[in-house]
Amino acid sequence: MDTLGILKELVAFDSQSGVSNKPIADYICSLLLAAGFQQNDILVTSNGPPGREKENIIARKGVGPNALMLAGHTDTVSPEPKKEWKTDPLVLTQKNSQLYGLGSTDMKAFLAAAIVTAEMFSVEQLLQPLVLVFTCDEEIGLLGAKDLKHRKLLTGIRYGIVGEPTQLVPVRLHKGYISAKVLIRGISAHSSDPKKGINAIERAVDFISDLRVYRQELNEYVNRLLSPPYPTLSIGAINGGLETNRVPSECRLKFDIRPIPGQRPDEIMADLQRLAGQKGMIENKPAVEIKFNSSPTPPMETAASSLIVRVAQQVTNKEATSVPFSTEASIFNASGIETVILGPGSIDQAHKPNEYIEARYLEQTVETLRQIVTEICCKPEWR
Ligand SMILES: [Zn+2]
Numbered sequence: 006m007d008t009l010g011i012l013k014e015l016v017a018f019d020s021q022s023g024v025s026n027k028p029i030a031d032y033i034c035s036l037l038l039a040a041g042f043q044q045n046d047i048l049v050t051s052n053g054p055p056g057r058e059k060e061n062i063i064a065r066k067g068v069g070p071n072a073l074m075l076a077g078h079t080d081t082v083s084p085e086p087k088k089e090w091k092t093d094p095l096v097l098t099q100k101n102s103q104l105y106g107l108g109s110t111d112m113k114a115f116l117a118a119a120i121v122t123a124e125m126f127s128v129e130q131l132l133q134p135l136v137l138v139f140t141c142d143e144e145i146g147l148l149g150a151k152d153l154k155h156r157k158l159l160t161g162i163r164y165g166i167v168g169e170p171t172q173l174v175p176v177r178l179h180k181g182y183i184s185a186k187v188l189i190r191g192i193s194a195h196s197s198d199p200k201k202g203i204n205a206i207e208r209a210v211d212f213i214s215d216l217r218v219y220r221q222e223l224n225e226y227v228n229r230l231l232s233p234p235y236p237t238l239s240i241g242a243i244n245g246g247l248e249t250n251r252v253p254s255e256c257r258l259k260f261d262i263r264p265i266p267g268q269r270p271d272e273i274m275a276d277l278q279r280l281a282g283q284k285g286m287i288e289n290k291p292a293v294e295i296k297f298n299s300s301p302t303p304p305m306e307t308a309a310s311s312l313i314v315r316v317a318q319q320v321t322n323k324e325a326t327s328v329p330f331s332t333e334a335s336i337f338n339a340s341g342i343e344t345v346i347l348g349p350g351s352i353d354q355a356h357k358p359n360e361y362i363e364a365r366y367l368e369q370t371v372e373t374l375r376q377i378v379t380e381i382c383c384k385p386e387w388r
Contacts (some may be wrong), residue, residue: 006039006040006120007121008114008117008118008367008370008371009104009117009364009367011036011116011117012097012104012106012109012114012117015033015113015116015117016095016106016107016109016113017095017096018032018095020079020080020081021080021081021082021083021084021144022080022081022082022083022141022142022144022145023083024057025053025056025057026058026059026060026079026080026142027051027058027059027060030060030062030139030141033079033116033120034047034062036120037062037064037120037123039124040120040121040124041066041123041124041127041128042064042065042066046065046066047062047063048062048063049061050063050152050153050156050158052141052152059148059149060141061138061139061141061149062138062139063136063138063158064123064136064137064138065134065136066123066126066131066134067126067131067133067134067135067382068128068134069134070161070163071133071134071163071164072133072134072163073133073136073162073164073165073166073313073378073381073382074136074137074162074164074165074166074342075119075122075123075135075136075137075165075166075168075378076137076138076139076150076166076167076168076333077116077119077138077139077167077169077348078112078139078140078141078142078143078149078150079116079139079140080141080142080143080144080145081107081108081144082107082111082144082355082356084107084358089359090358090359091359092105092359094106094107094358097109099364100361102364102365103361103362103363103364104361104362104363105361106360106361107360108360109360109361109362110349110350110351110352110354110355110360110362111169111170111350111354111356111360112168112169112170112348112350114348114362114367114370115168115349115370116139118349118370118374119374121371122371122374122375123137123378125375125378126378130382131382132382132383132384132385133381133382134161134382135378136161136162138153138159140153140333143333146299146300146302147302147331147333149333150333150336151300151336153340154336154337154339159337159341159342162337162340162342163342163343164311164342165334165337165342165344166317166345166346166347166348166374167332167333167337167345167346167347168346168347168348168349168370169332169334169346169348170348170349170350170351170352171328171352172349172350172351173321173347173348173349173366173369173370173373174321174325174326174347175314175317175318175321175325175326175345175346175347176326176327176345176347177306177307177308177309177311177314177325177326177345177346178228178230178231178266178304178305178306178307179304179327179328179330179332179335179346180231180236180264180266180304180329180331181263181264181265181268181270181301181302181303181305181331182261182262182263182301182302182331183261183263183264183297183301183302184261184262184297184298184299185259185261185295185296185298186257186259186295186298187209187257187258187259187260187293187294187295188257188293188294188296189205189208189209189212189245189255189256189257189258190203190208190254190255190290190291190292190294191203191205191207191208191256191287192254192287192288193251193252193253194251195250195251195252196250196252197250199252201252202252203252203254203287204253205254205255206246206253208292208293209243209256211284212281212284212293213240213258215283216238216240216260219277220237223235223236223238223262223264223268223273224236226264226267226268227265228266228267230327231265231327231329232327232329234265235265236262236263236264236265236268237261237262238261239260240258240260241259241261242257242258243256243258244256244258263304264303264304265304266304266305267304267306268304269303270301270303271301274297274301277295278295281293281294281295302331302335302336303335303336303338304335305331305332305334305335305338305344307338307343307344308343309325312343312381313343313345313381314345316381317345317377319380320373320377320380321347321373325345328352330352332346334346348370349362349367349369349370350366
């Protein structure tokens with residue numbers, strides 16, 4: 006199989022999170038059959054009505070427990086702003102050593118390399134199974150991976166590689182992600198006599214002060230492998246009030262928190278609800294109401310002593326490190342899979358016009374994955 010040829014085809018599918026990924030999933034299934042996976046060992050889960058299907062694929066080669074998973078998402082961000090693209094985002098275009106195309110780095114090059122690698126191994130060679138996982142809707146909240154976890158379809162997998170762009174440097178930890186919307190209530194009045202009302206903007210300022218005090222507490226957690234080494238809390242939006250002559254009755258905030266390994270999102274969310282609860286009630290409604298946007302992404306850490314970390318370090322000859330973004334690895338780790346993030350290309354090229362990947366990565370990724378699969382799946386010793 007030809008990694009570049011497959012990448013070209015994958016990039017040609019419009020698989021941004023807003024559209025169905027069924028066309029690209031169908032194409033991947035055809036490649037898996039060509040790569041020696043049996044039809045019965047390819048499981049496709051589907052959500053959504055006809056025309057808007059969102060599919061995850063789990064394909065297994067080999068039998069038994071302790072499988073190694075190679076995982077990646079099939080969706081991309083949107084190509085907007087499209088006018089900034091110098092090439093057609095859906096046509097993989099080589100310029101010098103770079104391959105331009107939407108999703109080239111994030112993360113279709115890895116998908117192509119994973120399929121090509123899997124073809125190299127026969128069922129007989131795989132003493133521990135090799136599992137390829139292709140997810141949907143990663144870019145809009147890791148939804149595909151969360152669905153796989155929810156359906157308990159990740160059993161029997163012990164180790165994982167998530168091929169997000171890390172320039173082929175193994176990554177074993179990153180922060181989690183919690184985002185929240187806050188409604189702060191007041192009571193409107195004419196500004197000529199503000200005491201007749203309750204100023205929601207002034208109440209919001211008080212609540213922001215509380216958040217800043219809470220941030221100080223969060224910052225007592227430190228992990229030097231992360232950058233910055235402490236959890237963050239950042240207020241990203243504030244909105245409230247209409248006119249100078251009115252006391253505002255509502256103010257809204259948005260903020261996010263990125264917890265570090267060892268911190269539990271559910272505890273942080275409970276702390277925040279408590280802070281909000283302390284603000285009491287206004288006209289039978291909470292004075293401060295927090296809503297979390299979706300289920301939080303837990304922070305992820307795989308122990309330095311894990312076999313997958315040691316093998317990834319040995320094969321790449323690079324020390325495992327951290328990344329500043331969160332990935333599906335946190336969902337896989339929470340499902341009991343010891344996961345490393347290791348993929349071609351740089352995150353600097355992702356999520357923007359003129360996304361590209363250095364062509365040299367295609368072969369390098371296949372070779373890196375081939376060695377990892379050989380170490381984890383083809384040797385009986387470590388069991
Ligand atoms: Zn990605």
